[in-house]
Amino acid sequence: AEQLLINSEKLSVAGQLAAGIAHEIRNPITAIKGFIQLIKSGVSDKKLYYEIMSSEIERIEMILNELLILAKPQMVHSDREDIRNILAQVTTLLESQAILNNVEIITECEPDLSPILCDQNQLKQVCINYIKNAIEAMPLGGVLNIQVKMLNDNRLLLRFIDHGCGIPEDIVTKLGQPFYTTKEKGTGLGFMVSKKIIENHNGTVSVFSKENEGTAVEVCLPTVS
Ligand code: ADP
Ligand code: MG
Secondary structure (H helix, E strand, C coil): CHHHHHHHHHHHHHHHHHHHHHHHHHHHHHHHHHHHHHHHCCCCCHHHHHHHHHHHHHHHHHHHHHHHHHHCCCCCCCEEECHHHHHHHHHHHCHHHHHHCCEEEEEEECCCCCCEEECHHHHHHHHHHHHHHHHHCCCCCEEEEEEEEECCCCEEEEEEEECCCCCCHHHHCCCCCCCCCCCCCCCCCHHHHHHHHHHHCCCEEEEEEECCCEEEEEEEEEECC
16 A cells, blocks of 8 residues: 555656646747747748747756756766865856856865765756855845855765845745746756755755745765765
8 A cells, every 4th residue: 555655646746747847848839839920921020039939949958958857867977076176166167157146155165074975967966056046046146155064974064055035934845846936037947856866865955044034055965984
């Protein structure tokens, strides 16, 4: 009976995801079809229509790229990595986006950090997701603190603390549900994908947030000696 229950739970999650995907991808496709019709009918200003069509196609690509990460069951490569290297690469990658949004990223790492066993690309994806969310939560700019320290049980604690819009209490539980987004150009998949990757690495993630004050995302990961 227990197995049956697990299976039916899985089915409903899969069904929920399928419905979400169908909905999210149907919208841009309907728009593209409409614009093709308009162009066929011989409108004069095609340039704008082509631009909207390509941005809608990009949106479909973005959704599919994030979903493909979910399709990967386990770590593809598992190597000993220093979290500082991963953070340095990711913050460099996002530097221009941070500067454009007046966000200063301050990284503080304890000196003695054990390495973690991880798929570097997947873990970078996680950090990118949380840093982007933090930048997007501070439309007027501000400071994003990234802190790394060792816990007593040899796990690593990685914190992303922003001073942005925060998340209302009743919404925090919705994080990780597919396609929940408050952004015009959001996919609502970043949180779900990141959580899945962290769980694949035997880690955990918790979110602490206060509306209009900010958000802290805490990731715990096992280390190797
Ligand atoms: P997306 O960024 O595409 O919207 P996510 O899964 O990354 O999707 O995030 C889902 C939603 O959670 C966001 O739309 C936003 O409302 C909220 N959120 C996530 N991170 C933060 C944060 N640091 N501060 C405020 N809200 C956040
Ligand atoms: Mg996001």
